[in-house]
Amino acid sequence: MAPTACFNCKEARAVIIRPKNRHKLCRACFISIFETEVHETIIGTNLFFPGERVAIGASGGKDSTVLAAVLKTLNERYNYGLDLCLLSIDEGIRGYRDDSLETVKRNAVQYEMPLDILGYSELYGWTMDQVVEQVGKKGNCTYCGVFRRQALDRGAARLGIKHVVTGHNADDVAETVMMNLLRGDLPRLSRGTSIVTSSDASDIKRSKPLKYAYEKEIVLYAHHRQLDYFTTECIYSPEAFRGSARTLIKDLEKIRPSSILDIVKSGEDMAALVPVEVRGAGKSKQSAEEESAGGCGSQNGRTSGGEMAAMEEQLAQNDEAESLETEIKLPNGSRVKPNRGPTGKAVKAQTIKHCERCNYISSQRICKACTLLDGLNRNRPKTAIEVGVGMEDEESSSTLMRQMERAQLSAT
Numbered sequence: 001m002a003p004t005a006c007f008n009c010k011e012a013r014a015v016i017i018r019p020k021n022r023h024k025l026c027r028a029c030f031i032s033i034f035e036t037e038v039h040e041t042i043i044g045t046n047l048f049f050p051g052e053r054v055a056i057g058a059s060g061g062k063d064s065t066v067l068a069a070v071l072k073t074l075n076e077r078y079n080y081g082l083d084l085c086l087l088s089i090d091e092g093i094r095g096y097r098d099d100s101l102e103t104v105k106r107n108a109v110q111y112e113m114p115l116d117i118l119g120y121s122e123l124y125g126w127t128m129d130q131v132v133e134q135v136g137k138k139g140n141c142t143y144c145g146v147f148r149r150q151a152l153d154r155g156a157a158r159l160g161i162k163h164v165v166t167g168h169n170a171d172d173v174a175e176t177v178m179m180n181l182l183r184g185d186l187p188r189l190s191r192g193t194s195i196v197t198s199s200d201a202s203d204i205k206r207s208k209p210l211k212y213a214y215e216k217e218i219v220l221y222a223h224h225r226q227l228d229y230f231t232t233e234c235i236y237s238p239e240a241f242r243g244s245a246r247t248l249i250k251d252l253e254k255i256r257p258s259s260i261l262d263i264v265k266s267g268e269d270m271a272a273l274v275p276v277e278v279r280g281a282g283k284s285k286q287s288a289e290e291e292s293a294g295g296c297g298s299q300n301g302r303t304s305g306g307e308m309a310a311m312e313e314q315l316a317q318n319d320e321a322e323s324l325e326t327e328i329k330l331p332n333g334s335r336v337k338p339n340r341g342p343t344g345k346a347v348k349a350q351t352i353k354h355c356e357r358c359n360y361i362s363s364q365r366i367c368k369a370c371t372l373l374d375g376l377n378r379n380r381p382k383t384a385i386e387v388g389v390g391m392e393d394e395e396s397s398s399t400l401m402r403q404m405e406r407a408q409l410s411a412t
């Protein structure tokens with residue numbers, strides 16, 4: 001069969017079938033279109049201002065590595081005038097984060113960006129390995145997610161930087177929309193769809209420039225630009241509600257490739273309908289500690305590692321076979337356990353205050369990190385916070401949060 005010409009330049013041989021719209025593209029056009037779309041997102045949302053200092057939340061994984069590479073390219077190409085640096089949080093997970101941080105250190109050299117690493121042990125006196133030793137694997141992601149969010153804010157503050165960008169992509173946002181739709185949590189749905197999250201109580205802005213980029217395209221981009229990134233999933237990753245939402249979306253994507261963006265757009269439209277007094281006045285507001293946007297999607301049970309690893313393997317095989325076009329088909333079948341827990345939550349507005357202990361933004365008198373640390377430091381977390389045995393992790397995490405909130409209420 002004659003090679004297909006690139007849909008865009010009509011000259012070079014198409015080697016990629018774009019997951020987003022199935023256009024057949026050559027390598028150069030794919031890379032250029034991907035970068036242009038991120039640029040349009042940045043410009044269309046006035047994400048940055050000239051001279052702005054921006055910290056890239058760098059985990060060494062594909063998303064944040066692509067984010068760093070693309071931002072460096074666009075910053076130089078379009079003269080954004082950004083002062084970019086990498087900010088990594090070392091959760092203290094041996095055999096995972098120590099290895100991925102080695103990748104980030106190489107990225108810092110490759111992209112000529114300064115790197116700052118801040119550890120949980122330094123901030124909280126606990127590594128995640130120690131936390132897991134104490135509380136077990138069930139519910140440990142709650143600790144990690146709460147700690148990471150604060151750690152990124154504190155890391156940025158230490159550098160005097162007021163804007164942190166993360167590698168959250170369209171799939172992440174679509175999952176968040178789906179999960180909050182299924183929970184009936186419109187305020188959180190509204191906050192999750194926003195490209196920028198900020199709060200009056202914090203001067204650190206958080207944004208996701210890859211919000212409209214498909215995860216599969218991020219892997220393709222990383223592959224075709226031969227970026228150096230770390231592929232292993234967190235050794236403590238659970239499977240739960242986000243995993244179910246993810247499987248649902250991936251199944252929809254197979255039938256209708258535009259599904260991911262359609263869900264993101266629908267989420268944005270629904271967010272616009274959420275009354276301001278519920279979602280927060282004027283702009284997207286959130287309790288800085290409440291969202292999973294502090295980092296780890298696997299906090300909520302993501303299972304993309306296996307799928308994306310399969311995709312990476314296929315890309316490598318395609319390279320070996322010098323195949324003409326690359327279409328990514330992932331294996332059928334889900335490894336995700338169905339979520340059986342009750343997940344409905346009352347829709348209520350958040351009141352932003354500061355933690356009485358550490359002054360971090362919190363909707364409670366004592367922030368979640370301090371509450372968790374109290375439990376850990378008392379050395380009896382299993383009795384102070386009972387994590388339900390046999391429950392799905394999402395359910396046990398929310399049970400844990402409810403127990404903490406009740407404990408806080410009774411303490412007041």
Ligand SMILES: Nc1ncnc2c1ncn2[C@@H]1O[C@H](COP(=O)(O)OP(=O)(O)OP(=O)(O)O)[C@@H](O)[C@H]1O
Binds near residue numbers: 064297
């Ligand atoms: N330890 C960390 N240090 C700094 N930033 C982090 C860290 N963990 C996560 N992040 C930020 O949060 C984003 C989402 O994290 P998540 O764990 O969901 O990873 P992911 O989707 O696998 O992304 P990545 O491929 O970049 O690891 C990352 O892209 C990154 O910007």
